[in-house]
Amino acid sequence: xxxxxxxxxxxxxxxxxxxxxxxxxxxxxxxxxxxxxxxxxxxxxxxxxxxxxxxxxx
Amino acid sequence: xxxxxxxxxxxxxxxxxxxxxxxxxxxxxxxxxxxxxxxxxxxxxxxxxxxxxxxxxxxxxxxxxxxxxxxxxxxxxxxxxxxxxxxxxxxxxxxxxxxxxxxxxxxxxxxxxxxxxxxxxxxxxxxxxxxxxxxxxxxxxxxxxxxxxxxxxxxxxxxxxxxxxxxxxxxxxxxxxxxxxxxxxxxxxxxxxxxxxxxxxxxxxxxxxxxxxxxxxxxxxxxxxxxxxxxxxxxxxxxxxxxxxxxxxxxxxxxxxxxxxxxxxxxxxxxxxxxxxxxxxxxxxxxxxxxxxxxxxxxxxxxxxxxxxxxxxxxxxxxxxxxxxxxxxxxxxxxxxxxxxxxxxxxxxxxxxxxxxxxxxxxxxxxxxxxxxxxxxxxxxxxxxxxxxxxxxxxxxxxxxxxxxxxxxxxxxxxxxxxxxxxxxxxxxxxxxxx
Ligand SMILES: [Zn+2]
Numbered sequence: 392x393x394x395x396x397x398x399x400x401x402x403x404x405x406x407x408x409x410x411x412x413x414x415x416x417x418x419x420x421x422x423x424x425x426x427x428x429x430x431x432x433x434x435x436x437x438x439x440x441x442x443x444x445x446x447x448x449x
Numbered sequence: 450x451x452x453x454x455x456x457x458x459x460x461x462x463x464x465x466x467x468x469x470x471x472x473x474x475x476x477x478x479x480x481x482x483x484x485x486x487x488x489x490x491x492x493x494x495x496x497x498x499x500x501x502x503x504x505x506x507x508x509x510x511x512x513x514x515x516x517x518x519x520x521x522x523x524x525x526x527x528x529x530x531x532x533x534x535x536x537x538x539x540x541x542x543x544x545x546x547x548x549x550x551x552x553x554x555x556x557x558x559x560x561x562x563x564x565x566x567x568x569x570x571x572x573x574x575x576x577x578x579x580x581x582x583x584x585x586x587x588x589x590x591x592x593x594x595x596x597x598x599x600x601x602x603x604x605x606x607x608x609x610x611x612x613x614x615x616x617x618x619x620x621x622x623x624x625x626x627x628x629x630x631x632x633x634x635x636x637x638x639x640x641x642x643x644x645x646x647x648x649x650x651x652x653x654x655x656x657x658x659x660x661x662x663x664x665x666x667x668x669x670x671x672x673x674x675x676x677x678x679x680x681x682x683x684x685x686x687x688x689x690x691x692x693x694x695x696x697x698x699x700x701x702x703x704x705x706x707x708x709x710x711x712x713x714x715x716x717x718x719x720x721x722x723x724x725x726x727x728x729x730x731x732x733x734x735x736x737x738x739x740x741x742x743x744x745x746x747x748x749x750x751x752x753x754x755x756x757x758x759x760x761x762x763x764x765x766x767x768x769x770x771x772x773x774x775x776x777x778x779x780x781x782x783x784x785x786x787x788x789x790x791x792x793x794x795x796x797x798x799x800x801x802x803x804x805x806x807x808x809x810x811x812x813x814x815x816x817x818x819x820x821x822x823x824x825x826x827x828x829x830x831x832x833x834x835x836x837x838x839x840x841x842x843x844x845x846x847x848x849x850x851x852x853x854x855x856x857x858x859x860x861x862x863x864x865x866x867x868x869x870x871x872x873x874x875x876x877x878x879x880x881x882x883x884x
Pocket of ligand 1 (some may be wrong): 407419435436437
């Protein structure tokens, strides 16, 4: 993103996670939103798979 | 409603795109188009048409904040080409969203859909806003107003948005509801990535990881490597990396290293992946995993001597600075754009094959296509059906790219773009130019 824009060799601005702020995940099963400092894999409410909201799907 | 197009500005940029170091997504997308054009026998008039997006819509989106104050934000939808079907691509809420970046990413979606032979063209859009500053109520109002502002250019047979950076299934649900309310009927096929209760598909979470694993398996086969004991290193233990690693492990490969933001664990004989907890029980699971004999940094993981390296975390990790020391035999791009333009050239010189993102991580958009198919046909497929259809689609896309790939002439990325470009060119040729 802004950092990526200055890197003239970067192919994309999908820079993914920003390690300085907590990551927001969405549960693809129950729809819960979970904010976490850590990289988490499953929903604490239903055990469903999570998606990191800072990443594109397509 | 404010609306104008920016393609003339974009067109002017095109003529300046001659350096080796593209500085924007759009310049890179155009450079890639030029490379592919040299490999495929295509009417130059078709290439000229593909240099320009069909339209780039900009709208003003007034948002009433919870405080009562009104703020006017800028929203965009770039539609690159729809010769093969409705436009498809994500909607992102991010402060850095611009018309130009959306145009480059829309172009990239055109190639991705074409290489997968999905009946879609490419689009991308979003709102220039930091989603972390929005309350849930503000996000809902913003999304509904944005849906209304771009309503006349989208629709299940026109342009089908999806979640992207800063947006999610709930955003798509509000978007679909706003669109359906105005149209007077329930139209689930207007967006993908919805919650399952309103027409979202099964199998979304696993799809990009599964496509990466299938493509890695096919690449290994192409280079005469057996899946049994195939050594694999995966950067990024998020949903793409973790699912790819687990599937490859299941198929007999030895996943020797995985990493998350905190660092990597390494076991030259293969990690016991099932022992790495699903992070909710143990924060920072990768680095605190005790079953692995050795720890590595994320940078060191990229330099491991393995059969297959899968960068699945973020873009721009393989650069001119480390491309020389990559010791993997094959790179499979799980993330979008993990290999920089300069690194690509170094790896090409060194003869290290790079299987490109537009093929490897296309499982995401492929399952979006399945969701759209279910919605427009009023059907619901099981997870097993999705899995089987995705496997078939990935294998056939791989076969099409492999049939074009000629190691003396091109990279795998070139081959994938050549497949995409020739499909688009044939469609343009068949349809002709109206009027
Ligand atoms: Zn859940």
